[in-house]
Amino acid sequence: EKLLATLRKENSLNNYRIDFRIRSGELLNCSLYSEISDLGGSPVLITTVLDLSEQTKAENALRESEILYKSLFNNATDSILLIDGDSIVRCNKRALEFFGCNSESEIIGKSPVDFSAELQPGGESSRNMAKNKLCSALTGEPQSFDWLHIRKNGEEFYAEINLSVMELNSTKYVLALVRDISQRKKIQNELIELQEYLQLQIERMPIALMVMDEEFKIRSWNPSSERMFGFPKSYAIGKHPYEFIVPEDIQIDTNEIIDRLMKGDETANTVNKNLTRDGRIITCKWSNTPLKKADGTVVGTLSMAEDITEQKRAEEELKTYQNYLEELVRERTLELEVTAENLDEREKLVSLLSEITSASNLSENPDEAISFTIQKISEFAGWPFGHMVYINEENNTRKTSGIWFADNNVLNKDIKTILSGCRFESDNCPVNIALKSRKPVFVKHSNPYECDLMNILVEEENVEASFVIPVKVDKRVIAVIQFLLTDINTYTDKYYDIVEQISIQLGMAIERKRIRDELLLEKDRAEEANRSKSRFLANMSHEIRTPMNSILGFTDILSAKIEGEQNRKYLESIRTSGNSLLKLINDILDLSKVEAGKLKLDMVEINTRMFFREILDLFEQKISDKGLELKVKLDKSLPDGII
Numbered sequence: 001e002k003l004l005a006t007l008r009k010e011n012s013l014n015n016y017r018i019d020f021r022i023r024s025g026e027l028l029n030c031s032l033y034s035e036i037s038d039l040g041g042s043p044v045l046i047t048t049v050l051d052l053s054e055q056t057k058a059e060n061a062l063r064e065s066e067i068l069y070k071s072l073f074n075n076a077t078d079s080i081l082l083i084d085g086d087s088i089v090r091c092n093k094r095a096l097e098f099f100g101c102n103s104e105s106e107i108i109g110k111s112p113v114d115f116s117a118e119l120q121p122g123g124e125s126s127r128n129m130a131k132n133k134l135c136s137a138l139t140g141e142p143q144s145f146d147w148l149h150i151r152k153n154g155e156e157f158y159a160e161i162n163l164s165v166m167e168l169n170s171t172k173y174v175l176a177l178v179r180d181i182s183q184r185k186k187i188q189n190e191l192i193e194l195q196e197y198l199q200l201q202i203e204r205m206p207i208a209l210m211v212m213d214e215e216f217k218i219r220s221w222n223p224s225s226e227r228m229f230g231f232p233k234s235y236a237i238g239k240h241p242y243e244f245i246v247p248e249d250i251q252i253d254t255n256e257i258i259d260r261l262m263k264g265d266e267t268a269n270t271v272n273k274n275l276t277r278d279g280r281i282i283t284c285k286w287s288n289t290p291l292k293k294a295d296g297t298v299v300g301t302l303s304m305a306e307d308i309t310e311q312k313r314a315e316e317e318l319k320t321y322q323n324y325l326e327e328l329v330r331e332r333t334l335e336l337e338v339t340a341e342n343l344d345e346r347e348k349l350v351s352l353l354s355e356i357t358s359a360s361n362l363s364e365n366p367d368e369a370i371s372f373t374i375q376k377i378s379e380f381a382g383w384p385f386g387h388m389v390y391i392n393e394e395n396n397t398r399k400t401s402g403i404w405f406a407d408n409n410v411l412n413k414d415i416k417t418i419l420s421g422c423r424f425e426s427d428n429c430p431v432n433i434a435l436k437s438r439k440p441v442f443v444k445h446s447n448p449y450e451c452d453l454m455n456i457l458v459e460e461e462n463v464e465a466s467f468v469i470p471v472k473v474d475k476r477v478i479a480v481i482q483f484l485l486t487d488i489n490t491y492t493d494k495y496y497d498i499v500e501q502i503s504i505q506l507g508m509a510i511e512r513k514r515i516r517d518e519l520l521l522e523k524d525r526a527e528e529a530n531r532s533k534s535r536f537l538a539n540m541s542h543e544i545r546t547p548m549n550s551i552l553g554f555t556d557i558l559s560a561k562i563e564g565e566q567n568r569k570y571l572e573s574i575r576t577s578g579n580s581l582l583k584l585i586n587d588i589l590d591l592s593k594v595e596a597g598k599l600k601l602d603m604v605e606i607n608t609r610m611f612f613r614e615i616l617d618l619f620e621q622k623i624s625d626k627g628l629e630l631k632v633k634l635d636k637s638l639p640d641g642i643i
Contacts, residue, residue: 017031079095080095145160161178161179207224209225209302214298228307254272271308348380357505390479398425438472441467467495469483471503551578559575572617573617
């Protein structure tokens with residue numbers, strides 16, 4: 001009816017949209033073009049029907065695409081700008097938030113440079129950089145970079161910029177995606193600071209530390225590595241350890257360790273030989289840790305090396321000594337298997353050595369260890385007397401130590417009294433024979449000795465022989481232990497090796513005491529020097545304070561006699577300076593009290609304005625002489641008095 005009404009009124013229809021239902025039941029969107037014509041005197045309606053289904057679908061798709069584009073454009077989490085030349089022509093809502101603007105009019109028509117810092121972090125002009133980046137994007141070369149922007153309120157923030165070209169209605173524009181990365185930059189800066197801190201700690205580490213990449217080439221080489229191996233950082237960086245610090249003969253074994261590390265094995269540690277720049281071979285203990293990404297992929301290795309050459313040498317020496325003792329025990333055991341008596345004797349010797357060694361290592365007083373040793377050896381061997389003589393090889397003197405063991409049931413006289421006066425100077429004296437050989441010696445006594453005291457021992461006490469043991473420290477003989485034998489048959493060569501080891505233990509005990517005594521002496525000297533300094537400060541402070549009090553006293557007297565405002569000001573400056581000097585002297589006394597732990601702090605009130613006035617008076621004359629002027633301006637909020 002609507003259609004017919006239109007035809008009657010206008011006699012035609014032009015692009016009249018209407019839906020037809022076709023045989024299949026589907027609606028077909030069509031456009032009608034109709035007009036009424038005269039055919040043989042009768043009106044005829046001529047109608048053309050145009051199927052618009054595909055066009056309608058395309059239009060609907062275009063509308064949906066436009067709605068989607070607007071939704072994406074306005075709801076994007078990143079700021080989106082459409083730039084024509086150097087001007088912003090479109091922006092989304094996020095851009096308003098990014099730049100702190102309230103409406104598009106504050107952004108549209110402006111240049112991106114208007115929202116940028118004058119200079120970028122690299123020091124280049126933002127205007128020049130923006131021009132180059134936009135030109136490159138317009139040529140079809142996408143741009144991605146970090147940029148320092150400025151919000152409307154002047155706040156700076158970092159953004160990640162992605163530029164690409166897009167064409168609308170035959171016009172090329174630059175599409176800019178702006179993402180705020182301020183938080184990421186902050187984290188990056190914190191990571192950089194953390195990395196610098198860690199690098200500083202690595203540089204300060206007392207042990208060698210190095211970092212290798214996935215190809216096991218060195219990327220980090222700290223100063224301790226330089227000191228240990230002798231190669232500078234500039235030489236080591238980029239090299240494989242095989243090229244300069246790993247000997248060729250151990251590289252096969254080292255390959256296994258490297259393979260384990262690159263597979264993520266955190267227990268791939270080792271001890272091996274390494275080379276130094278000066279050609280030495282050192283023993284290093286390596287602690288290795290694989291460096292992994294979050295997904296577990298190994299990207300390198302962190303290795304720490306500790307030079308244990310001396311430790312290994314000591315261990316090897318100890319092992320050698322242990323092996324020696326074990327071998328000695330084995331040899332002696334084989335010999336003593338012949339008879340039960342010999343076996344028992346050998347066990348006693350080893351037990352004696354173990355007991356003496358333990359006592360020497362545990363005793364803090366070497367005199368006690370030496371006395372214990374002399375007594376044990378004397379009792380074990382059946383020798384009636386033993387004593388120690390101190391040796392000074394520099395001035396060639398000998399002195400009895402006062403450390404004795406005597407079996408008075410065997411001896412007739414007090415041998416301690418006899419030997420205490422002996423100088424042990426004759427060449428055939430057993431003590432001197434041991435000094436010359438620097439080894440334990442067994443000496444049969446024969447008359448005459450140049451020393452009458454030794455002759456007394458031989459003639460009256462029937463001392464047949466001496467067994468003398470040198471006590472050495474670093475190949476230097478510091479003492480000898482002499483045992484007197486009244487029965488030559490009580491000596492056996494089996495004692496020789498045992499007592500030589502015992503002498504080493506005693507030498508170590510004596511050396512420990514010497515070092516401890518020297519440390520205590522140095523400590524006492526340092527403490528005495530500190531006390532002397534404190535006494536000196538206290539005495540000098542008292543000596544200076546006496547004339548200073550006199551100066552201040554005469555100043556008070558002169559203040560009542562001097563007239564003239566300028567002269568009084570000069571006199572007041574003298575009084576102020578004198579009081580300051582007196583206070584300084586008191587401070588020196590306080591210093592000595594601090595060191596003695598007796599300083600007591602007094603909380604007193606001062607007038608702040610008077611305090612600064614005194615400072616001004618103190619320097620006023622010198623400032624005036626130089627033609628200068630000093631002004632003191634005090635804030636009104638400054639209180640009149642403080643404590």
